[in-house]
Amino acid sequence: MPSVLSQPIGLIVVIPACSESDIVRVLESLNRCDRSNIQFEVIVLINEGATVLQEDRQVNIRCYKEAMAYAQKIRDWTLHVIYIDEIPDKIAGVGTARRLAMDEAALRFGDIEKMYDGIIVNLDADCEVSTNYLIKIKDYFNRQPRTELISISFEHRIREIPTQKHRYAIRQYEAFLHYFIGMQRYIGLPYAFQTIGSAFAVRASSYLQVGRMNRRKAGEDFYFIHKFTKKGTIADLTTCRVYPSGRASDRVPFGTGRAVQDLLADTGIYYVYHPQPFLDLTMLIEGIKQLYVGEAQSLLKSLPDGLRLYLEGQDFIENIHKLRANAKQLATFEKAFYQWFDAFRLMKYLHFVRDAIYPDIPVYKAIEMSPISAMLAESLDLQSLRPPDPSTNPNGHIHLEHQNS
Numbered sequence: 001m002p003s004v005l006s007q008p009i010g011l012i013v014v015i016p017a018c019s020e021s022d023i024v025r026v027l028e029s030l031n032r033c034d035r036s037n038i039q040f041e042v043i044v045l046i047n048e049g050a051t052v053l054q055e056d057r058q059v060n061i062r063c064y065k066e067a068m069a070y071a072q073k074i075r076d077w078t079l080h081v082i083y084i085d086e087i088p089d090k091i092a093g094v095g096t097a098r099r100l101a102m103d104e105a106a107l108r109f110g111d112i113e114k115m116y117d118g119i120i121v122n123l124d125a126d127c128e129v130s131t132n133y134l135i136k137i138k139d140y141f142n143r144q145p146r147t148e149l150i151s152i153s154f155e156h157r158i159r160e161i162p163t164q165k166h167r168y169a170i171r172q173y174e175a176f177l178h179y180f181i182g183m184q185r186y187i188g189l190p191y192a193f194q195t196i197g198s199a200f201a202v203r204a205s206s207y208l209q210v211g212r213m214n215r216r217k218a219g220e221d222f223y224f225i226h227k228f229t230k231k232g233t234i235a236d237l238t239t240c241r242v243y244p245s246g247r248a249s250d251r252v253p254f255g256t257g258r259a260v261q262d263l264l265a266d267t268g269i270y271y272v273y274h275p276q277p278f279l280d281l282t283m284l285i286e287g288i289k290q291l292y293v294g295e296a297q298s299l300l301k302s303l304p305d306g307l308r309l310y311l312e313g314q315d316f317i318e319n320i321h322k323l324r325a326n327a328k329q330l331a332t333f334e335k336a337f338y339q340w341f342d343a344f345r346l347m348k349y350l351h352f353v354r355d356a357i358y359p360d361i362p363v364y365k366a367i368e369m370s371p372i373s374a375m376l377a378e379s380l381d382l383q384s385l386r387p388p389d390p391s392t393n394p395n396g397h398i399h400l401e402h403q404n405s
Helices: 023-031 054-071 094-108 133-143 164-187 204-209 220-231 256-265 276-286 288-292 296-302 305-313 316-325 330-340 343-356 363-369 373-377
Strands: 011-017 040-049 078-087 119-122 149-154 200-203 234-243 269-272 397-399
Touching: 011 023, 011 054, 011 094, 011 133, 023 040, 023 054, 040 054, 040 094, 054 078, 078 094, 094 119, 094 204, 094 220, 119 133, 119 204, 133 149, 133 200, 133 234, 149 220, 164 269, 164 276, 164 363, 164 373, 200 204, 200 220, 220 234, 220 343, 269 363, 276 288, 276 296, 276 305, 276 343, 288 296, 288 316, 288 330, 296 305, 296 316, 305 343, 316 330, 363 373
Parallel strands: 011 040, 011 119, 040 078, 149 234, 269 397
Antiparallel strands: 119 200, 149 200
16 A cells, blocks of 8 residues: 655545556546646556456456556656455445545545645546646645535547447437536526536545545445535536546446446437426525525425425425524525435435426437527537437337436
8 A cells, every 4th residue: 555645745636447448548648637836646446346257357457567567657746556356245336446545545645634635536447638637626726725526527538439329328428417417507506516426526634524435336426526515615627627438337327337338228319307397496496585484385385296296295394394493594594405405305306206297308308498408509519419310219218317427
């Protein structure tokens, strides 16, 4: 294991790796970064469970050797390569891998009360980054001392994908991610941030204060990052980019890789949440003051059926009374309300109304019907989201569990 730092290092980039056949690509991308006046290190943590296919183990061994060989070539930054095997199958997976790598980075920063509160940067082994990646991360945290975590802009490397069907799959999924967060922002939800595991950075002290990364086998990034949306100490970094590969994967039950794999296995039309359930939430959001002054029952009755039925099943009136009892000011009540109606509860609401009232629709239709279509058109080619000829296979669609990860 690497030793505690003997000199200040501003950033440590952590890269969990499992069955990765081209670890050098992400390392070369980091090496091409402008790193003027930046002291940084990289930790590659190769991980495998106790039950692992022999072919995957051989890939991991090659990955370790290639990373170690690359480490010998570096002159002005340091690469640490760690190989952890025999992880109990119960906890083996992306959450544990990210946790082990981030824990090691925190240890590298040493006793942060007395030494250095550096930045832990999360990246994945299939990614590349823009050349200003390191500088922009460092500069943002230096300029914004109250920000604890940043969500970094991303763009999948669609052009290098060889088949049209695969390109269409990842193009749809990326559009969904922007649509999902864009609709939340449009209606004014305070936790509307992307939660991509390969595209965020966090202060080491903050990482420890919130209890470190969880061990979930999927969605670990969603649950971890939303700890900071609740604190109000998260921000977007849009001046640099992470470029994930857009590959298919069966390692996790949901997320980009699984979505792409499922789309490739089918005819590939991606169905997503209807925009109306988001718009229905506007009445609830605009009624927070009404809730605070004790008019929860009248507001509840006025809400659209799907939202009203969902809230009734969540003991809405009882929970609002509890929030009011502990809030002496409207601002305090509003903060407490969003602690209750958080990003996870939003997901449960969307699933409830999807099953009861508003079935999923193709992502291109959802965007076209939404009030944010013009905004999304500034960064997405909306025409490319339409199927070449949807009439040729009208039943060729699949419904996927949407998870922002």
